[in-house]
Amino acid sequence: MNEVLQQLTLEEKVSLLTGQDFWSLPAIPRIGLASLVMSDGPVGVRGTGYAPDDPSIALPSPTALAATWDVALAARAGRLLGQESRRKRVHVLLGPTVNLHRTPLGGRHFECYSEDPLLTGEIAAGFVAGVQSHGVGTTVKHLVGNDFETERMTVDVEIPERALREIYLAPFERVVAAGGWGVMSAYNGVNGAPMASNGEFQDRILKREWGFDGVVVSDWRAARDTVAAATGGLDIAMPAMDNPWGPKLVEAVRAGKVAEELIDDKVLRVLRLAARTGALDGFRLPDPPLDEDGAAVAHEVAARSFVLAANDGVLPLTGNDLTRVAVIGALATDARVLGGGSAQVTPPHVISPLDGLRAALPGVDVAYAVGADPRPFLPAASGPSWGSFELDLDGYDFTVATGTVRWIGDLPGGCDVATVTSMTLRTTMSPDVSGEHLLAISGFGAFELTVGDQKLYEGSLHPPGTGRADLLLHPREQRFPVTLEAGVTVPVVLRQTFEPGMAHSVATTLGHRPPGPDDEGLIVEAVELAARSDVAVVVVGTTEQVESEGFDRTSLALPGRQDELVSRVAAANPRTVVVVNAGSPVLLPWSDEAAAVLLTWFPGQEAGAALADVLLGVAEPGGRLPTTWPRHEEDCPVLAVRVEGGTLAYDEDIFVGYRGWLRSGASPLFAFGHGLGYTDWSYGLLTVTESGVDVTVTNTGERPGREVVQIYLSSDAGTVERPARWLAGFASVSAVPGETVMVHVPLPDRAFQVWDGGWKTIPGSYTVTAAHALDDPRLTATISVAGSSPAAEAGRED
Numbered sequence: 001m002n003e004v005l006q007q008l009t010l011e012e013k014v015s016l017l018t019g020q021d022f023w024s025l026p027a028i029p030r031i032g033l034a035s036l037v038m039s040d041g042p043v044g045v046r047g048t049g050y051a052p053d054d055p056s057i058a059l060p061s062p063t064a065l066a067a068t069w070d071v072a073l074a075a076r077a078g079r080l081l082g083q084e085s086r087r088k089r090v091h092v093l094l095g096p097t098v099n100l101h102r103t104p105l106g107g108r109h110f111e112c113y114s115e116d117p118l119l120t121g122e123i124a125a126g127f128v129a130g131v132q133s134h135g136v137g138t139t140v141k142h143l144v145g146n147d148f149e150t151e152r153m154t155v156d157v158e159i160p161e162r163a164l165r166e167i168y169l170a171p172f173e174r175v176v177a178a179g180g181w182g183v184m185s186a187y188n189g190v191n192g193a194p195m196a197s198n199g200e201f202q203d204r205i206l207k208r209e210w211g212f213d214g215v216v217v218s219d220w221r222a223a224r225d226t227v228a229a230a231t232g233g234l235d236i237a238m239p240a241m242d243n244p245w246g247p248k249l250v251e252a253v254r255a256g257k258v259a260e261e262l263i264d265d266k267v268l269r270v271l272r273l274a275a276r277t278g279a280l281d282g283f284r285l286p287d288p289p290l291d292e293d294g295a296a297v298a299h300e301v302a303a304r305s306f307v308l309a310a311n312d313g314v315l316p317l318t319g320n321d322l323t324r325v326a327v328i329g330a331l332a333t334d335a336r337v338l339g340g341g342s343a344q345v346t347p348p349h350v351i352s353p354l355d356g357l358r359a360a361l362p363g364v365d366v367a368y369a370v371g372a373d374p375r376p377f378l379p380a381a382s383g384p385s386w387g388s389f390e391l392d393l394d395g396y397d398f399t400v401a402t403g404t405v406r407w408i409g410d411l412p413g414g415c416d417v418a419t420v421t422s423m424t425l426r427t428t429m430s431p432d433v434s435g436e437h438l439l440a441i442s443g444f445g446a447f448e449l450t451v452g453d454q455k456l457y458e459g460s461l462h463p464p465g466t467g468r469a470d471l472l473l474h475p476r477e478q479r480f481p482v483t484l485e486a487g488v489t490v491p492v493v494l495r496q497t498f499e500p501g502m503a504h505s506v507a508t509t510l511g512h513r514p515p516g517p518d519d520e521g522l523i524v525e526a527v528e529l530a531a532r533s534d535v536a537v538v539v540v541g542t543t544e545q546v547e548s549e550g551f552d553r554t555s556l557a558l559p560g561r562q563d564e565l566v567s568r569v570a571a572a573n574p575r576t577v578v579v580v581n582a583g584s585p586v587l588l589p590w591s592d593e594a595a596a597v598l599l600t601w602f603p604g605q606e607a608g609a610a611l612a613d614v615l616l617g618v619a620e621p622g623g624r625l626p627t628t629w630p631r632h633e634e635d636c637p638v639l640a641v642r643v644e645g646g647t648l649a650y651d652e653d654i655f656v657g658y659r660g661w662l663r664s665g666a667s668p669l670f671a672f673g674h675g676l677g678y679t680d681w682s683y684g685l686l687t688v689t690e691s692g693v694d695v696t697v698t699n700t701g702e703r704p705g706r707e708v709v710q711i712y713l714s715s716d717a718g719t720v721e722r723p724a725r726w727l728a729g730f731a732s733v734s735a736v737p738g739e740t741v742m743v744h745v746p747l748p749d750r751a752f753q754v755w756d757g758g759w760k761t762i763p764g765s766y767t768v769t770a771a772h773a774l775d776d777p778r779l780t781a782t783i784s785v786a787g788s789s790p791a792a793e794a795g796r797e798d
Contacts, residue, residue, distance in 0.1 A: 001271050004031050004280075005264060011250055013267045018246045019239040022409045022504060023048045025270070032281025033274055038139075038217075038238070039088065040408070042095030042111065042127075043338050043604065044345035045081055047088040049410025050506075052398045057084055057294035057605065058338055058347035061583050062096060062123075064305035064601035066113035066626035067675075069708045069730055071126035077301055078130020080292040085136040091277040092137040092182060092217075094342075096124045098171035101584065101627045102147040102656050103638045107552040110339040110583025110602055112147075114626035115657025115672065117167050118727050121174030128180045135278050135285040139182035139217055140175040143195060143202070144168050146186035148648070149552045150641045153222075156189040158649040164190075165755035166654050169201075173210060181214040181276055185234060187222045193232070196223040202233025215269045230258045235266040295606055302610035307599040307623035308676040314575050314595040316617025316678055317535060324365040326529045327354045328569060329539035329562070330373040331581045335607045336541050339583050341549020344406065347605040353539050353579065356608020360616055371526030371538065371569070372519070374560035376545050377477045378440040378511030380404040381492075386512075387428035394420045403427070403510035411503060420503040423496045425510060430489040433515055437484050439492075440511035442477040446497045449480065449510075452490040456480040474550065475507055523565055531572040537615065538569050538594075541581030552641045556587045556633050566590045579611065585629040591669060599623070617678060622706045622732075624675035624773065628658050631669035637661055658774055659723040673727075673773035679705035683778035684740065686770045692729065692746035695770045695779065699735040706734045710771045711745045713752070717764020717785070720754050725769065752785050761785065 005013075012028055020026040020035070027035040040046050044056040057080065059065070065074055085093055097108075101115040113120040128138045145157035145168060159168060172183065185202060186195040195201065196218045206212045215235040223229040223237035226244040230252065237245045252258045275283035308315065335352040338344055351359075358366045381389075381403030389400045396413035405425065411417055429451075431437060441447050441457060444466070449457045461476040484490065494510050517525060530536035540562040546553060557563070570576040570593040577596045580586065581603070591597055598621060603610060613619040630636050637660025638652050655663050658672035679701030687694045695709050709732070712725040728751040733743045752766065753759045763786045770779040 001268050001275070004271055005267055007031055008267065010253060010260065010263070013263050014245060014249045014253070016270045017236055017263070017266050018243055018249070019237065022239045022241070025236065033271070034279040036091050036270070036274055036277070036279050037089060038092040038094055039085065039090040040095075040342045041081060041093045042097060043343055044347070045084040045088050045090055045093060046345045046408070047090060050346065050407030050412050052400060052412055054088070055348040056345035057298060058345050058350075059298050060302045060305055060604040061110040061339055061602035062113050063110050063583055063626060064603060064623075065127070065301060066119060066123050067305040067307055067601065067623035068301065069119065069624050069626075070304065070732055071122050073301060073304060074123045074126035075130035076292065076297060078127040079133055079289050080130075080294055080297045082131040082134030082136045083288065083292055084294070085131070086134050086288070090136065091279055092139060092273070093131055094139050094184065095141065096127050096138065097141050098124045098175065099142060099147045100168060100171075100656060102650070103641060104556055104585040104627070104630065104636060105553045105639060105641055106147060106584070107149045107547060108339070108341065108549045109627075110547055111341075111343050111549070115628065116626070116727050117170035119626055119730070121171035124171055124175050125178035128175055128178060132179070132181060133286065133289050135276060137181040137214075137273055137277050139184040140172055140180050141184035142186035142219055143172055143183050143206070144186060145190045145195070146188055148641045149550055151643045151646070153187045154646060155643050156192060156647050158647055159190060160650065160653050162755045163650055163653045163656075167656055169205070172206075176206070176210045176212050181273055183212065183214065183216050185216055185218055185222060187219050194222075194224070196234050197225055197228035197232035199232040207233060213269070213272065215273050227252050227257045230262065235269050298604045299606040299610050302600070302603040302606055303613055303619040304622045305601055305603070306610070306614050306621040307625055307674070308596070308621040309599055309629070309670050309674065310591060310594065310597040311676055312595045314535065314577060315598070315615060317615050319361055319364065319616055322361065322364045322534050324367060324533045325357060325361065326526070326533035326536040326573070327357055327366060327368050327539070328371040328526045328530065328536060328565070330370050330375060331541045332368065332537075332539040334375070334379050336543070336581050336602055337604050337607050338602050339547055339549070340544040342408070343549070346406065350605050351608035353537070353608045353611050356610070356612040357537070357615070359609070360612035367529055367533065369526040369529045370522045372523060372561040372565040374541070374558065374562055375543050376559070377442050377509065378438060378479065378513050381427070381429070381510045381512040385430055385432050390426045392424040392426070394422055403512070405506055405508045408505050417504045418501055421498050421500060423503070423506070423508070425494040425508075427492050428489050429484070429492055429512075431484045431486050431514065434484065434486040435515035436481050437515060438479055438481055438513040440477050440479045441494065441509070442475045442511065443496065443506070443508035444475060445502070448495040450493045451482050454482065456482060477511070519561060523561065523568060526565060527568050527572045530569045530576065533573060535575040535577065536569050536573045537577050537579060538566055539579045539581055540566060542583065542586065547583050556585060556630065558586050563589055567593055570594050577615065585627060587630070587633065588669060617703075620678050620703070620705055621675070622677065624673050624708045625670055626672075628661055628668045628672045629670040631667070635664075635666040635668065637664050637666075655723065659726065662724040671773050671775035673708070673710050673771065674775070675708070675773070677705045677707070679703045679737070681705070681707045681772065683770055686768070686779035686781050688747075688768055688781050688783050692744055693768060693770065694742055694744050696740055696742045697733060697735070698740040699737050702737055704734065704736045706732055707772070708732045709743050709745060710773065711747070712769040712771055712774065712777075713766050714769070715762065715764060715766040717766065718762035720756065720762065722754065725774065728768075
């Protein structure tokens with residue numbers, strides 16, 4: 001590496017630290033260095049732009065992956081995305097996200113794993129190992145304190161030192177210890193310094209204390225100060241747009257403001273990453289693992305992640321006993337399979353809940369009613385009444401599947417973003433019913449919409465001067481009524497124009513809603529269908545305008561009239577199963593009225609097929625909650641995201657998530673770790689040894705199943721305030737009916753330590769609890785810790 005470094009001029013060195021475009025660093029062919037290419041994750045690999053003929057596998061959301069409590073499955077998901085990265089010629093995947101669920105209002109929590117640092121770190125470490133097994137780098141993000149979206153670009157987060165070490169930095173430390181090759185710094189500041197320039201975290205802790213030998217890359221446009229970022233531990237500033245490095249950094253080095261030795265260290269880190277990912281001549285990529293079937297992995301993660309929160313025995317359904325199944329809810333056909341923002345990809349297909357159940361029940365009348373539509377924007381034009389959707393991008397023609405067009409980065413067909421100034425979508429519509437149809441435009445830029453010979457709109461949806469981030473993350477919609485006759489085909493043309501250079505980010509939708517009942521009429525139709533059906537499956541959830549990157553939620557309530565829909569359907573049919581399609585907690589005021597409640601997160605492209613398997617008992621709902629679900633908002637120990645004077649204080653210190661719930665004494669609706677299955681488990685014997693905890697469990701039910709054994713610690717030892725219980729380890733086990741198996745859970749030294757200027761083991765007596773969930777303890781043992789191997793007494797289930 002040093003020999004290569006010595007061949008580079010200062011200008012070349014700095015170029016390797018500065019984004020050359022939106023996604024990549026420049027190549028230097030004379031030293032055998034290819035361009036290092038990055039791509040957004042973590043549910044799929046988008047690539048550097050939108051390629052109509054090259055879709056991306058869409059896995060379930062990270063909250064779903066964490067709900068499996070399965071490190072090996074996380075590694076398999078990672079291997080799939082490493083494989084996808086290689087296929088798309090991507091060297092570095094921008095993920096996983098290990099920020100914590102500090103408040104359930106966090107708008108981007110679907111992209112994070114859990115409220116618990118240990119569960120977050122273990123799942124992330126598995127995922128990272130899987131991705132990097134293909135020689136594809138990861139960048140664990142966002143270091144640190146980006147646990148919310150409000151004013152995230154500028155806010156300074158005040159985090160006590162103990163909370164930083166025990167809670168917020170812990171998942172990053174775990175991934176670094178597991179060999180992660182990259183870290184992404186956050187937009188926000190922490191304790192007085194912007195993270196992209198924060199030498200305390202990026203240099204002293206990350207690189208020196210933890211021994212991190214990888215690269216620190218900025219979040220996009222987070223690096224704003226040339227010298228402060230260079231001396232504050234940042235290695236790569238992205239993207240090219242508004243970049244403070246390049247010639248400015250060269251000038252700073254020559255002026256003596258930044259030492260060239262510091263630049264050399266950064267370049268060596270970039271070269272090391274290039275060697276690890278096969279972008280530097282003379283370094284061989286590892287042999288790839290066995291090929292993963294993308295659809296199969298997406299299906300398995302989805303089914304394993306579903307949390308059966310409540311069940312009076314209605315599930316699993318028996319197909320032979322069904323004649324009519326009512327499937328209700330707008331999200332039953334327009335499945336929310338991934339969250340909004342940078343985590344979005346275009347999958348090859350999406351199996352909706354309705355399609356999944358119809359395919360699984362070929363001899364059953366699977367009938368559908370909208371019931372309640374929570375979507376504030378009209379759904380994309382699609383279906384048999386529409387023709388093909390033909391796009392003309394300044395002369396480059398291609399076809400899309402629906403009336404939605406999205407990309408970030410490179411343009412389709414290699415079009416030059418500097419010259420592209422227009423896009424035209426052409427299609428036809430032959431309505432099924434006559435009457436007043438609603439069409440809509442959402443997106444940014446200037447639009448012209450014509451239907452037949454009617455020009456319905458010409459103008460811009462946003463006011464002049466709206467910033468790029470607001471344009472992308474806060475699209476607007478304009479609706480237009482138009483009277484159409486059934487069976488009469490009309491051409492529809494939507495033309496969009498851009499300012500030069502703005503076409504690198506597009507999020508445009510042509511929406512449509514046919515004539516139909518009003519909101520009350522939709523609910524009445526659904527209730528009537530449910531009343532004459534054997535079972536009602538109601539799909540409710542959030543929308544992209546509720547859960548997305550760029551903003552926090554204002555409420556945990558389901559949008560629209562979905563709560564009312566569930567209550568009225570449950571009153572009409574006592575066999576009502578509610579499927580909750582949300583990436584993170586929502587309020588469920590009707591939970592006691594439904595026969596079963598199944599939490600499915602954002603379940604990825606195979607959503608409906610996995611749902612059908614779980615509802616019909618082909619697969620067990622194996623998920624456990626990675627985050628507490630509240631009964632009432634006011635019960636949450638941390639709720640508001642209140643920035644005051646540019647600062648957000650984490651005054652609760654270490655009492656985040658279930659730690660805070662235990663301290664407050666409030667009872668949530670569903671506790672951390674909760675999840676039912678289709679069988680029952682008894683816990684037999686708990687033994688603490690020098691290597692950890694051994695637990696025997698028996699499947700006492702009538703079906704094969706999977707149990708997640710959760711180990712919690714508690715102690716009154718020492719004078720430092722600690723949570724009433726904290727997660728110390730976990731492991732899963734599978735068994736057939738009547739089978740007894742033993743599971744081993746290691747207990748790391750860190751489980752007994754607190755941060756007090758350094759990691760210190762607190763000697764004394766500890767209670768070890770083996771539990772089905774935080775609020776469902778099964779076995780306990782007492783151990784004595786004195787800085788050496790603990791002695792223990794075994795415990796049996798009461």
